[in-house]
């Protein structure tokens with residue numbers, strides 16, 4: 225199987241992430257195609273008055289803490305990274321925590337269905353330990369709720385926008 229590709233463009237159903245706060249933490253979401261991303265945005269940044277965006281302004285959909293925004297709004301100028309699944313364990317252990325998983329991904333259409341389902345029905349409230357943005361994406365990809373990011377000594381990820 226392919227190991228970690230050097231770079232590829234996100235495809236619909238991919239779990240993507242990018243740096244936030246200059247690398248203090250990573251923010252995660254599911255790329256659902258058409259330049260749109262579904263993500264758990266967290267309590268601290270409910271987009272009460274979202275910044276103007278010509279690209280996704282009228283396609284943006286926010287339901288509590290789950291939001292669908294364009295990839296530009298998601299990335300906020302950072303570089304997109306792809307969270308790979310089904311990576312051999314001996315490689316996972318050499319990578320930064322919270323960037324890949326040995327667990328296989330569900331097929332892309334099921335991942336997108338899951339993300340859209342939570343966008344419409346809501347997801348359990350955001351919580352750093354049990355339910356963060358990485359959890360949401362991992363859960364859409366695998367049906368399992370795990371986050372490796374919280375193992376790192378970081379403060380308040382995804383909530384400090």
Ligand SMILES: [Zn+2]
Pocket residue numbers: 277278279280281293294295296297
């Ligand atoms: Zn946008």
